[in-house]
Amino acid sequence: MQQDKVWQAILGEIEVTLTRAIFHTYFSNTSLVKQADGLVVVGVGNIFIKNHIEKNYGDLIIKTLQKQGVKVDRVEYTTVVVPQKREQPKSAPDGQLSAVPATQTMPAGGLVSTGSNNLRQGLNDRYTLDNFVVGDGNDVAFAACQAVTQHPGAKYNPLYLYGGVGIGKTHLIQAVGNALQARNPQAKVLYIATEQFVREFVQALRGRTAATFANKYRSADVLIVDDVQFLANKDKIQEEFFHTFNTLHQANKQIIMSSDKQPRDIAGLEDRLRSRFSGGMSIDMQVPDFETRCAIIQTKAEVHQSELDPEVVEYLATNGQVNIRELEGALNQLLAWCDVRGLVPTVAIAASLLQVNKSRPKHLSAKQIIERTARHFRIPMEDIVGSKRDKDIVVPRQVAMYMLHEELRLSYPKIARELGRKDHTTAMHSVRKIARESQIDSSLRSAITEIKEHLYV
Numbered sequence: 001m002q003q004d005k006v007w008q009a010i011l012g013e014i015e016v017t018l019t020r021a022i023f024h025t026y027f028s029n030t031s032l033v034k035q036a037d038g039l040v041v042v043g044v045g046n047i048f049i050k051n052h053i054e055k056n057y058g059d060l061i062i063k064t065l066q067k068q069g070v071k072v073d074r075v076e077y078t079t080v081v082v083p084q085k086r087e088q089p090k091s092a093p094d095g096q097l098s099a100v101p102a103t104q105t106m107p108a109g110g111l112v113s114t115g116s117n118n119l120r121q122g123l124n125d126r127y128t129l130d131n132f133v134v135g136d137g138n139d140v141a142f143a144a145c146q147a148v149t150q151h152p153g154a155k156y157n158p159l160y161l162y163g164g165v166g167i168g169k170t171h172l173i174q175a176v177g178n179a180l181q182a183r184n185p186q187a188k189v190l191y192i193a194t195e196q197f198v199r200e201f202v203q204a205l206r207g208r209t210a211a212t213f214a215n216k217y218r219s220a221d222v223l224i225v226d227d228v229q230f231l232a233n234k235d236k237i238q239e240e241f242f243h244t245f246n247t248l249h250q251a252n253k254q255i256i257m258s259s260d261k262q263p264r265d266i267a268g269l270e271d272r273l274r275s276r277f278s279g280g281m282s283i284d285m286q287v288p289d290f291e292t293r294c295a296i297i298q299t300k301a302e303v304h305q306s307e308l309d310p311e312v313v314e315y316l317a318t319n320g321q322v323n324i325r326e327l328e329g330a331l332n333q334l335l336a337w338c339d340v341r342g343l344v345p346t347v348a349i350a351a352s353l354l355q356v357n358k359s360r361p362k363h364l365s366a367k368q369i370i371e372r373t374a375r376h377f378r379i380p381m382e383d384i385v386g387s388k389r390d391k392d393i394v395v396p397r398q399v400a401m402y403m404l405h406e407e408l409r410l411s412y413p414k415i416a417r418e419l420g421r422k423d424h425t426t427a428m429h430s431v432r433k434i435a436r437e438s439q440i441d442s443s444l445r446s447a448i449t450e451i452k453e454h455l456y457v
């Protein structure tokens, strides 16, 4: 129990230093297995994650443990199967944690409101409707957000925005929250990321404060829930959320949600939630068009008090990655690089910086790509390279072929071989099929983006 709280506190710290996707992938199934005499054993979901965490986040974990007052000389990682349900084995005696200072054993409610978590849990005033650049791809979503700001609880309830990563969903739903809060300072406007909601719920169950938890959310005037796809396959929480949703909806309180998919494409979501989620206004958001991307870059550069040559802006908008978050990253990198050297940003500099980013990490292997794809679709590696013809296996297999083609530029015969296929025409058809379908199927597109995102960070 105590170990769990310590680890939750540590996760809270780590979470704010990573992107949501990365944190979720690598840390969502971790636990503190043992802690004694300077040795800390961290449990992780599988061997792939173990290797990745060990290599990339070992130092971060040690530093964070120390910061939290845990005595640590050595950290070991071990794979553990995490129980799906909330019941945690009470195996580890709490006594093992006697070295941890009292601040670590605060009540469950205290954890969620510690320092750095505040911003992420609530509203962040960096996101406003004013600093959101409107254009093709996000204009419908923006208009709906404006309408909700004018008449909360009336018109579009719930408002449900969905689309790929880094295209401004969080920005918009936060902005509505900020606008509503500004209009009515008395209103209880709650923003919560679904992962955090889940964590709080689990803690509430453990601490027997379920009623307090329920009350907190059911008394909101505006409830904003980000990334609801993470409710998938969590039955207890879905039930809780269903009741919260109904309570608020019946009282004409505004509910706003975001997701990477539309409700009907979220596998593992109860039908009754699916129908509630689609019962208001659902809007598909896309990566904004070229002009809008230019405008976004200009706006962001102004925030940094930099004026960019239009050529540089256009270069970034054309070559600077697929979504706005990455675009912003490329811009920041360029500005910082030039700032340090006292240079004015040029296309040549931008090109050389972006080029570096684009070069594929040499260690990336076909196996890693296939593994990543299998993981994304939650199917075993044996199946994806095996001979099964079920649809849930065939599509991931085709996506894996497409990824090998896109990311490693492997020949079709090679792709076929990597997936245990003899015939290279299968590989060719698969790659073309996915290329074609990803043009029209937004959930397929976001699957691909997500897999890539995990490969390169």
Ligand code: ADP
Residues within 6 Å of the ligand: 131, 132, 133, 134, 138, 164, 165, 166, 167, 168, 169, 170, 171, 172, 288, 296, 324, 325, 328
């Ligand atoms: P998502 O939630 O869809 O993954 P975010 O809302 O976090 O994406 O957006 C990623 C970054 O891009 C944020 O910093 C956000 O402010 C910025 N951004 C996205 N779209 C726009 C836009 N149209 N105008 C200004 N900033 C944007």
Ligand code: MG
Residues within 6 Å of the ligand: 169, 170, 171, 226
């Ligand atoms: Mg988001």
